[in-house]
Amino acid sequence: MSTPQGIDVSIEDKRVVVDQPPPKDHPNTCPGCGSHYRDDELVRHLRVCPHCGHHFPVRALERIGQLLDTGSFVEEGADLRSADPLGFFDLRPYVERLAEAETSTGLGDAMVIGAGRIEGSGCRLAVMDFAFMGGSMGSVVGEKFALACESATAAGVPLVSIAASGGARMQEGILALMQLPKTVCAVDELHDAGCALLSVMTHPTTGGLLASFASLGDVILAEPGALMSFAGPRVVQQTTKEKLPEDFGRAEQNLRFGHIDAIVPRSELRPTLARLLRLFGSSG
Amino acid sequence: MSTPQGIDVSIEDKRVVVDQPPPKDHPNTCPGCGSHYRDDELVRHLRVCPHCGHHFPVRALERIGQLLDTGSFVEEGADLRSADPLGFFDLRPYVERLAEAETSTGLGDAMVIGAGRIEGSGCRLAVMDFAFMGGSMGSVVGEKFALACESATAAGVPLVSIAASGGARMQEGILALMQLPKTVCAVDELHDAGCALLSVMTHPTTGGLLASFASLGDVILAEPGALMSFAGPRVVQQTTKEKLPEDFGRAEQNLRFGHIDAIVPRSELRPTLARLLRLFGSSG
């Protein structure tokens, strides 16, 4: 089972974390069984290893293609871009990281939102992309999620969120933390309008994401093996000095402890969401 | 620490319970340390053993005398008496048990309700008496509790309940069970009116009492060593075959597990309730 790669799961940490980057496998080599695939093979299999079932990460637009009825997606809020309120500079300036991320991913930030249909049922979508700065949540992700809630409310349809994030975006400092209450309040207004949030957690959904909207779904689904923890394994390991359980923070553990409704293999995600949209659509 | 004597803690049980009555100590002999007291000594010490702190049971009217400002108590619903809807007959008829209980206790049933003041703050009181058929809750106890809620609502004051009960009264069958939802709904209406329920659990508060109004206090207090369990120790022991923890179901365990706000020695109960009445009185 793969482990989160270079994501900030250290939110809350005060200790030294020597961040050894994991051995660079080719992205199409399965961390579960070592099988290697051509990209078109993986796409055909929804990026799930046919041999061992390992779920590879899925980029936002490819995910939308997997889930929505063909041609039904209409993107919203595509023009939103982050500012650099703190003039943040670590080893490199934040603005430089942003520019690089936009170039390499072709996205404005780590979340894509819009309207679409699943098996004919209308919904709004908020899909995160881990490739954009580890799916970290800054003010643009927060704003886009809030817009998606408002759009769902206006249309009177459920919002489907697909989370993939290491947590809050440190480079926006306290303003990144403020995206937690902001998205929580957005869900509250969505609920006031009688609309549902269907939350899907994919690998990884950690830190500020798990501590805000992703945990507030009326129904919470997770992909097999997805890491869903507030603090990351390394931080917990260093804090507690205990050996962590094999499935620490994984979807399987979260199901056992009552935090999610179901673990849904990627191949069943579209029909499962369709069923839920029919069930939630038929109300108010 | 004393153990519950001859109370129905077998609600939920399907197994044989051979009910060996405990050795008949004189009621004024302390089960904690064996010291023996004249009755006037115990009364002067609020029926708490000066030697080991064991809390002896307190009858309803004596409890009211301990808690309320002198002369402030006005009883309500004193005329309510149980009928015998099922014509219940076990080894003896229910009506016979009722008559005997009324004669021996001088009470109409296992709860006394009324209006009073504690350190000048007005409240309503619902005090149970274990001497009346083990403080079991039948339709009269349920009705009296509901009346106490209505009276508190009308006066806009908190209701203080003092529980001492083995649970639902079997002789009233399903109608006894219905007193759980009835008293729960009464608390709900009390809360709708913005009035507080201050729930005090004394030894024992088990079965249907713990599963209804007694657990719904805005603040929940307990006397030291009070047994507060849904199923009784014997039933749990026979079901699980495990050795029970020393403080199984006791107030101390309930505090540790987050079920009550405080354990209050009897000598501090009056000032504690007075403080809570001032805090809850000052709101709407």
Add this chain to the structure above:
Amino acid sequence: MASSDAEPGLRERLSKLAGIKLLRGTKLSAELERLQRQLDRLTDEETDEEVWERVLLARDDDRPYTLDYVERIFGEFFELHGDRGRDDDSAIVAGLGMLDGKTVALVGQQKGRDLKERVARNFGMAYPEGYRKAMRVMEMADRHGFPLLTLVDTPGAYPGVAAEQHGQGGAIARSQAAMARLGVPTVAVVIGEGGSGGAVALALADKVLMQENAMYSVISPEGCASILWRDASQAQKAAAAFKPDAAHCLELEVIDGIVPEPVGGAHTDHDLAAELLREAVAGAFAELEHVAP
């Protein structure tokens, strides 16, 4: 939460529970006379043996359980898991189902069919975590305006050390309070054993029904016999004394109606039992729609 809508129904239940009648004597209400006709289909002078037969039928190993009904009365169904705190108690199942084209929230106890499942389901005896799962789903139903159906079938809440430490009594009290506050129509059906507090935790509904051979009681016959007769083998005598069968529960106005079962009992024909249950539940919800403003 807009709890006003259901309050007519709830308050009606309350007045039934008020026990004034019990204290001062009363006559049958018009509604009860209507129910009386249902009642007459049953023998209203049951012998002790007949009462005991119903106890045995209510506990029959082949009797349909909650999930047997779920797969038969709902179109689409999605099971919900977990209390969002510590556990997912499989003695209680919950989910969303499609009933006559409308989404309904379902909560019910689930016994196991074979020994393995019985153990996994803890024989339908829930821990506090099970009632917390139920409350979580009730609140979700309220938020989205889904009517709530509960199916009651438990010997009782589990009497264990951990269950007590986790707050069994408080969880049962709060589950009733949560149901009382719901603004959506609620229907509870006792489909097997309605065992004491563990059952009533899911039964504070606008309409409470019982299947013809279900039982609903303050304590098990064995428990009652062991306490009052000092001899659990007197269970039959105890059952006759406190009358846990549907006919007497209706007579005492503790329930609103009786759901007929196939001749010989629900276990003889699960499909027919489910169809009779579906009709009764749909009818109860329809009546509540009319009550609500």
Add this chain to the structure above:
Amino acid sequence: MASSDAEPGLRERLSKLAGIKLLRGTKLSAELERLQRQLDRLTDEETDEEVWERVLLARDDDRPYTLDYVERIFGEFFELHGDRGRDDDSAIVAGLGMLDGKTVALVGQQKGRDLKERVARNFGMAYPEGYRKAMRVMEMADRHGFPLLTLVDTPGAYPGVAAEQHGQGGAIARSQAAMARLGVPTVAVVIGEGGSGGAVALALADKVLMQENAMYSVISPEGCASILWRDASQAQKAAAAFKPDAAHCLELEVIDGIVPEPVGGAHTDHDLAAELLREAVAGAFAELEHVAP
């Protein structure tokens, strides 16, 4: 729950968080200009060293903690215990207190003073059970119309195996949602370390204040340094980069005001620090009374 009353305040906070300004640039609101005057009492061009000094002051071992303020700003106080589910987490204290003759509900993190208490309080790092205790008390406050005061002082929610298994992330999310739904006036004050999610779980209030030497941050300076600089010893550089001090939080409109401390810091004079806090809190509640219809 009548959550409409507080919504003006809440929505106001929301629009502040909306970050539109951040995305498109804006000018100071009239309210901010008022706050600006407060801000000017602080140096608004702080050096990295000054920022770091505030971090050290925020963590000072002698700094007053929640209970130090409780005993000084409240008349009568009654502490409430337990989450009514599984535990009583002493890293979070809750209770009812009398403030200017009015009952106020209090929730706050509590660090320990000596080593023994620090361990007992888990250094102010709560488990999910702590946030569940907080939510239970918030709901009670809402039911009785008690204004809610939260005092925030934690390095963060506890990062442990059990804490994760018990749902740390979900508990923090739900605690924020519970605060958002409250119909009573809410005031949050960061009195020491406002560490990330564990802090914001108690800080979604109508008015959010910070003490002059408190810090409020998305991650600890050490954590940030270890990730971005790959070297925790660069904490001072990290702190300077993400600016966790009150002055910058006010500048960024993340908070509504700054509570002055005694010269040299709150730890130099607990009584004076408490008096300054009491005045600020009373003032904030008074303003909210005017907002509410």
